Amino acid sequence: MNMDTNAIYVLWLRDVKRFVRAKSRVIGTLMFPLFFMVGFGLGFNNLVHIGNSSYLEYLVPGVIGMSLLFTAIASGTAVLWDRQFGFLKEILVTPNSRTAVVIGRVAGGATTAVLQSILVVAIAIPLGFTLSSNASLLIAVLFMLLIATTFISLGLIFGSVINDFQGFQLITSFFTFPLFFLSNAIFPMSGMPAIVQYLSYVNPLTYGVDGLRGALTGSASMPLVLDAAVLLVASAIMILIAAYAFEKTEVG
């Protein structure tokens, strides 16, 4: 694999600059998690307890997982935009490998997705969410990175294969919602039929949400090392597929 650090750096910097400049967009993407936490979290908080935790404690890591999933997959649209507006061509005629372009994209997208998730944690605290310890946030950031990497790669795969916006929307939501519902993000899978539970075990987001829950609240249902290992493997596989798909994509 040919590593072009310059290309990786530029694409990362581009995403970060755009993120910092688009304040309204950042606020917009925080609204959805906020509604979830206020609507479901506070709404069910007095009615529902899951294990030893209050519903809000259960939900917040799930909402973080959700916002990571949605923003990550949507980042595949960036490929479509760049294709549409020709910037993709400008990158691809430079003497840099396409793998470097994929890594740069993932790095940039993961950075902004993690920043956004930290903001979600910051919003959750005044709602009554308590961190188990300050150091736990660091472990949570690691899980955020892994989740973001996995699903940004998935978004890039879709972006490389699908050429039009409508098709992209249709197909990604076909994938996104099952991934979300089958991840323990808003309710535990334990009460579901066996087949649904099995499906949740092949969903990388299940391990991501569990890891976040373990890191932030200390109540994971699986060992954190297992969660991290599964996600690590999943993200590596997804990056490789994304690099392959991007290698094959033709620029109009």
Added chain:
Amino acid sequence: MSDMIEVNKLRREFGTLKAVDGISFKVKEGEIFGLLGPNGAGKTTTIKMLTTILPPTSGNAKVAGFDIKKDQNSVRRSIGIIFQDPSLDEELTGRENLEFHAILYKMGDEQRTEKINSVLKLVELEDKADVLVKNYSGGMKRRLEIGRGLLHEPKVLFLDEPTIGLDPQTRRHMWNYIQKLNAMHNVTLILTTHYIEEADFLCNRVAFVDHGKIVALGTPTELKNTLGGDVVSVKTENSDLLEKGLSGKGWIHHMKKHDGFIDLSVKEGEKKIPEVVMIAQNVNAEIESISLHKPSLEDVFLHYTGKTIREEEGSWKDTMRSRIVRRNR
């Protein structure tokens, strides 16, 4: 002077469509070379293959001495491109677009700042450098793209329809830039255009491209001389009659009939007009108008393809329109 570009029987097919149908040509170092033809003739596809964006179906080419199939990265290092469609990041400033480009070409920090400033000066965007590109006018964006294409000092600069969508005044400006940078940096320029005047004004040599093939190639003067003199253009409703009357006349080099006109290539056209009028009277063809002009590249294009570029344009728009309709269905 050595050859900067060597194209050998290059071909690209999209399904059954032969977009580029086996073209060959050479471009010398420091030359301004033009590919002139209607939209859809295969010019952009040719450029895409030469710039390694699109692999050829068959045939090969060398750019700056490097094989476009085997040595893509060396080709990419030696070339700059100004694409037909805009390719800037609109959410970045002009300077940032240039900086990113410089980093992608692995330019060092010092060299980078220096080159960016000199390029900004060249395209007269110094005072707008730190404005977001989405607030630029069309001409400013185009200038920034030209500056960006030059930033890493390419040996060959490709310009795909460099002035498409620009108003005539900005187009003139752009021509001046292009000439200036060719003279100052001795960069080899290869440009595609469907504007006759652009090819005529800018290019040292021009290749006519039609239906994926090169139908004629030469300096603008050479090409015009192939018609052998002036063009007398006769408008008549009985063009068949007139054609019959004129056929076999030794002083007519070429005769071409197109949408109600008969174009004659003749030496000393002004002296031949009376004769044309006489012949028209003899065959009972009513002349609506008659005009005389020095041949333009448009006349030469008509001579080789049987169509003017504008006519082809029309049919191209129709195909595109039906294609768009199909896509939205």
